[in-house]
Amino acid sequence: MTRLTKALLCCSALLIASSAHADDKLPAEVMHSWTSGGEAAAVKVIVDAFNARGGEWSDASIAGFESANAAYTSRILSGNPPTARSVIFGLDQRELMEQGLLNYVDAVAAAGKWSDAVPANLYATLGYDGHIYLAPISMHGESWMFYSKPVFEKAGIAAEPASWDEFFADMDKIKAAGLVPIAWGGQAWQELKVFNAILLSQLGVEGFGKAYAGDEATIKSDGFKKTVEIFGKMRDYVDPSAAGRNWNDATAMVISGKAGVQFMGDWAKGEFINAGKTLGTDYGCALAPGSDGMVIIGDAMAFPKTGKAEQDKAQALLAEVIMDPKIQVEFAKKKGSFPVRKDVDTSSLDACAQKGVAMLAAGKVAPEHAIIISPAKGGAVTDLIGEFWANPAMTGDEVVEKFAAAVTEG
Structure with missing residues (x-):
């Protein structure tokens, strides 16, 4: 075998390995309306962590929550949903849950003991009929x-x-x-x-x-x-x-x-x-x-049903990343919010966020x-x-x- 042949075989092996690695990535098209400077810096925290753990984030950002929501609803009804969409806590997604158009993430929630980490009154807003459909990202004080x-x-x-x-x-x-x-x-x-x-x-x-x-x-x-x-x-x-x-x-x-x-x-x-x-x-x-x-108010991520096993895996990975204690804190620092998890160290958050944490702990929300x-x-x-x-x-x-x-x- 000549040196040239060996080199070609080596390069071919590298290309095959590289291709296999790319194929192992879990692609996720994520819709959101985080388009301002501060929001973009915050979402990058999630993007970087998701990609580092085997995901492949595809950004589908639309300025303006109402515009993004309209596009999201249209895509679900047309049978072409994104992998995930940033939403808010509460009844906003209840109709989609009731109609069976969202995937639940019960296994991820159970493994991560979300019920222990999230305040009970907020945890109750993440699901419907015994299932957890939303992955909570952060809490915001609005007043x-x-x-x-x-x-x-x-x-x-x-x-x-x-x-x-x-x-x-x-x-x-x-x-x-x-x-x-x-x-x-x-x-x-x-x-x-x-x-x-x-x-x-x-x-x-x-x-x-x-x-x-x-x-x-x-x-x-x-x-x-x-x-x-x-x-x-x-x-x-x-x-x-x-x-x-x-x-x-x-x-x-x-x-x-x-x-x-x-x-x-x-x-x-x-x-x-x-x-x-x-x-x-x-x-x-x-x-x-x-x-x-x-x-x-709270940010969360919803996961529409796509009918694709690869997308289901990407959704589970994204839910896991979002509820990582470190990600919760770093996201909050960039976005100006405070973590949903009550078991994280918030000492590095600024004075405004500390007020929010204290209000939440005291039930004054x-x-x-x-x-x-x-x-x-x-x-x-x-x-x-x-x-x-x-x-x-x-x-x-x-x-x-x-x-x-x-x-x-x-």
Whole structure:
């Protein structure tokens, strides 16, 4: 055998080995809407770990949760589902579970003892009829107020507002300084998150849940009516270009010092982190004024049925990666969230995330409406709050009446 023949045989063997290795990879097309800078950095944590353990991630990202969800639903109904899709905890995926369109990951959950690692009330939202269908990724506090330290300093604001009266007095100072007081994301889903933050501050954790459960006395209470009043008053403190603005563009206004505050979930913190800003120096975080609790939502991964054994294996691997304690912490650091697992070391998380962990441990959290009411009811409430924001002529009594109808009839 000549040297050339040996070399060719050697190269052929390497190519065959390389091809076999590639074939061993478990391909996964993953749909998600994590497209902002901070979100992209967070999802890379999962991508890198998944690929390192034998997966082959194929990204199918679509900006905007509603747009991504519409594409996801369309693909499932057309019989061409992705391997996985990022979703939220709660009833949003219940219909797909009931119709048998999602794979469950019971074996992975049992092996990883998820029932011990995830708080019981959240674990219950991961499945249906005795099966676990969702792999929980992270928890988010939604009722945060992020603010620019330089803007506060320029406006002469010495401390975070402790009440809504103090808040509006501070917004007047920012307006007088020639800056935008509130960086407003002009989309109905964002507006509802601000409304929810105010609602919790006025009704507390228990009252928040009662309102979305359709309790008539709660919806007609002074606290609910005050919520509507405070929300409506915010119109005087946003800029004329707010309509249709994406949430991360509103965050950028605070990061750049063009605006004072933004009310948003703690994923906004990921944008500050990605921009190289330092908590406590460049920006601060506080719960909505007057709050003794926090509205929460959670990220999870759903696994549509594809009818392919290879995809089933990829789904199991992805679920395993997502619930890895180290991945949970690293993902949270990038995205600005906090881990779902209660058995991980959170000491390396920042002060905002530590507040979230403490609130969760103390039970001072109110599950967001998407967790506790149907998508139809949630959509009706979202439309209502968007309509109210766009129409100052709508009265508080009308909002009360329409909210009650939305959560009971939607």
